[in-house]
Amino acid sequence: xxxxxxxxxxxxxxxxxxxxxxxxxxxxxxxxxxxxxxxxxxxxxxxxxxxxxxxxxxxxxxxxxxxxxxxxxxxxxxxxxxxxxxxxxxxxxxxxxxxxxxxxxxxxxxxxxxxxxxxxxxxxxxxxxxxxxxxxxxxxxxxxxxxxxxxxxxxxxxxxxxxxxxxxxxxxxxxxxxxxxxxxxxxxxxxxxxxxxxxxxxxxxxxxxxxxxxxxxxxxxxxxxxxxxxxxxxxxxxxxxxxxxxxxxxxxxxxxxxxxxxxxxxxxxxxxxxxxxxxxxxxxxxxxxxxxxxxxxxxxxxxxxxxxxxxxxxxxxxxxxxxxxxxxxxxxxxxxxxxxxxxxxxxxxxxxxxxxxxxxxxxxxxxxxxxxxxxxxxxxxxxxxxxxxxxxxxxxxxxxxxxxxxxxxxxxxxxxxxxxxxxxxxxxxxxxxxxxxxxxxxxxxxxxxxxxxxxxxxxxxxxxxxxxxxxxxxxxxxxxxxxxxxxxxxxxxxxxxxxxxxxxxxxxxxxxxxxxxxxxxxxxxxxxxxxxxxxxxxxxxxxxxxxxxxxxxxxxxxxxxxxxxxxxxxxxxxxxxxxxxxxxxxxxxxxxxxxxxxxxxxxxx
Numbered sequence: 376x377x378x379x380x381x382x383x384x385x386x387x388x389x390x391x392x393x394x395x396x397x398x399x400x401x402x403x404x405x406x407x408x409x410x411x412x413x414x415x416x417x418x419x420x421x422x423x424x425x426x427x428x429x430x431x432x433x434x435x436x437x438x439x440x441x442x443x444x445x446x447x448x449x450x451x452x453x454x455x456x457x458x459x460x461x462x463x464x465x466x467x468x469x470x471x472x473x474x475x476x477x478x479x480x481x482x483x484x485x486x487x488x489x490x491x492x493x494x495x496x497x498x499x500x501x502x503x504x505x506x507x508x509x510x511x512x513x514x515x516x517x518x519x520x521x522x523x524x525x526x527x528x529x530x531x532x533x534x535x536x537x538x539x540x541x542x543x544x545x546x547x548x549x550x551x552x553x554x555x556x557x558x559x560x561x562x563x564x565x566x567x568x569x570x571x572x573x574x575x576x577x578x579x580x581x582x583x584x585x586x587x588x589x590x591x592x593x594x595x596x597x598x599x600x601x602x603x604x605x606x607x608x609x610x611x612x613x614x615x616x617x618x619x620x621x622x623x624x625x626x627x628x629x630x631x632x633x634x635x636x637x638x639x640x641x642x643x644x645x646x647x648x649x650x651x652x653x654x655x656x657x658x659x660x661x662x663x664x665x666x667x668x669x670x671x672x673x674x675x676x677x678x679x680x681x682x683x684x685x686x687x688x689x690x691x692x693x694x695x696x697x698x699x700x701x702x703x704x705x706x707x708x709x710x711x712x713x714x715x716x717x718x719x720x721x722x723x724x725x726x727x728x729x730x731x732x733x734x735x736x737x738x739x740x741x742x743x744x745x746x747x748x749x750x751x752x753x754x755x756x757x758x759x760x761x762x763x764x765x766x767x768x769x770x771x772x773x774x775x776x777x778x779x780x781x782x783x784x785x786x787x788x789x790x791x792x793x794x795x796x797x798x799x800x801x802x803x804x805x806x807x808x809x810x811x812x813x814x815x816x817x818x819x820x821x822x823x824x825x826x827x828x829x830x831x832x833x834x835x836x837x838x839x840x841x842x843x844x845x846x847x848x849x850x851x852x853x854x855x856x857x858x859x860x861x862x863x864x865x866x867x868x869x870x871x872x873x874x875x876x877x878x879x880x881x882x883x884x885x886x887x888x889x890x891x892x893x894x895x896x897x898x899x900x901x902x903x904x905x906x907x908x909x910x911x912x913x914x915x916x917x918x919x920x921x922x923x924x925x926x927x928x929x930x931x932x933x934x935x936x937x938x939x940x941x942x943x944x945x946x947x948x949x950x951x952x953x954x955x956x957x958x959x960x961x962x963x964x965x966x967x968x969x970x971x972x973x974x975x976x977x978x979x980x
Contacts, residue, residue, distance in 0.1 A: 386465075389427065394440065397525065400520070404441045404486075406494070406508075413598065414657055415576075415591060416434060416594075416860070431453075432761065433452075449468065449469070451471075452757075456757055488517075489516055493518070493520070497661035498659055501660070539590050539616070544585045549585045554628065556584075556679075561603070561605060569651065571650070573600070576680075577596035577598065580596070581597065581859060584601075593743055594744075609631050610631065610633065611634065611637060612632060613634075617632050639661075648670075654677040656676070680864055683857070684881070686885060691883065697782075701791070701928075702928050703737065704736065706968075708729055712726070713970060741784060743782060745781055747779070750762070750778075751776050752768070752776075753896050754768050755777035755893075772797070772798060773799050774800065775800060788857065790903065791905070807892045808902075808936070811890050812902055813940070815888055817839055819924055819947070821835050823919060825919060827880050828878045828879055830874045837870070837890065853869075854866045865878055889903035929974035932978050935978070945978050
């Protein structure tokens with residue numbers, strides 16, 4: 376490789392360029408979060424600044440650069456990956472336990488000199504995060520400058536805004552009209568005393584307006600802001616994204632399309648003595664600063680966040696159908712995998728291609744819901760591993776193959792992890808697999824009070840794993856959208872989350888259950904199903920919920936250590952496999968059907 380164009384040299388040059396413009400602005404440090412003006416999880420290319428500067432491909436991480444230091448803060452899911460990708464760049468890996476950690480803020484408070492100045496692009500810094508930084512820096516009289524986007528000065532070929540067309544999500548899959556959703560939102564605004572509501576989160580906007588797009592990888596959303604009043608609505612998008620007929624239809628409903636760049640101007644023009652509702656966790660500092668001083672700002676979670684998390688009976692019915700099609704696609708994929716192993720060369724990249732192709736043959740499929748994780752043995756020990764054509768493993772020999780994948784369908788979003796045996800798994804591998812399964816089953820069978828804070832459920836899944844003196848470094852479950860983001864709030868079953876009021880579990884929510892065990896350099900195990908909150912019982916102690924398992928795909932019984940399974944756990948597994956067989960059998964044939972029948976056979980004690 377020509378060292379003049381090697382990745383490490385490129386990263387060094389980019390960090391050097393950043394330091395030069397930092398010096399021009401007299402900055403002691405510059406913060407580059409993994410964020411865009413919508414605080415999205417998956418970023419359009421224009422805002423992949425941290426990735427561009429560091430070469431680290433993970434989805435989460437915070438870069439801090441000073442004149443003499445560059446550090447990247449990432450949580451335990453990415454330690455192995457970051458260590459490999461940062462090698463030789465001069466950027467130091469700063470390990471934190473979870474993405475919620477404020478380790479980078481503590482570092483700034485300790486290392487920036489008194490009366491210093493820290494810079495950040497306020498348009499991509501969350502308001503809540505900005506307040507935490509300002510509070511820590513104020514103690515040392517350090518100024519936070521948020522009015523400068525240094526990347527704009529050094530990223531000369533920076534991508535423009537995405538230009539993909541916006542389209543409608545229509546009946547029967549859109550089970551509630553745009554007018555109904557907006558009327559419900561305005562009623563909530565009125566109850567809170569708000570004249571205006573500003574929304575930046577892309578999934579909230581897509582859900583509210585029954586619109587979808589393709590601006591963000593894996594999520595059918597489009598880049599936009601919305602300013603909603605009692606009589607008028609402005610939807611801010613890049614020009615040319617909304618077809619003329621759809622734009623006319625929206626205009627007839629009181630929804631005006633305005634240029635994306637006019638967002639701050641519209642906020643600054645809000646009438647004095649009116650009240651604006653914003654979600655401080657889901658809006659950036661830069662956009663908040665555009666609001667005039669005379670406007671009263673009411674801070675609360677976006678009402679649409681609650682509304683879209685509680686799937687209606689009609690939506691739940693559609694999701695069940697999507698799960699059946701997804702399960703049938705997986706039967707075809709695993710049948711192919713089983714019959715092809717040993718006869719053809721199969722790699723982790725091949726698996727990604729084949730599993731996507733199997734889903735693409737199913738009705739309603741749009742795209743994957745996230746980048747497929749196919750990790751064989753040691754690669755499976757990295758929770759967010761991604762095989763590439765340049766770096767991947769061949770599936771050969773013996774061990775465990777972890778596959779975490781999902782699909783976006785017009786009638787639902789799927790996310791599933793299965794671990795399958797390649798050759799004969801070892802006794803220790805079987806033990807890890809079975810402990811993880813016990814964690815999955817423990818939470819799947821839980822019954823809990825309506826309104827229980829979701830993080831409080833996390834320990835139920837960890838208990839069988841903790842009992843063996845083992846733990847895992849990620850949350851146990853995340854909310855899932857309805858043909859929307861595969862990661863959706865407000866609920867999050869995570870030991871790292873705070874049991875705040877907005878995390879309450881309500882009927883209709885769809886959440887993942889995905890405990891794991893990861894042995895660095897050896898193997899990883901994660902078993903993931905999606906579940907639906909449904910009513911259980913009611914009595915003198917209140918209303919209770921339970922989980923309905925939505926995901927339909929066999930769990931590999933070849934990996935079981937039956938000696939540590941209880942009779943009721945085997946009974947659950949057999950009942951689950953019987954349901955998988957019943958619902959998928961009509962949708963598959965030939966080798967896929969034979970595979971399904973083999974892998975749903977009852978497990979004997």
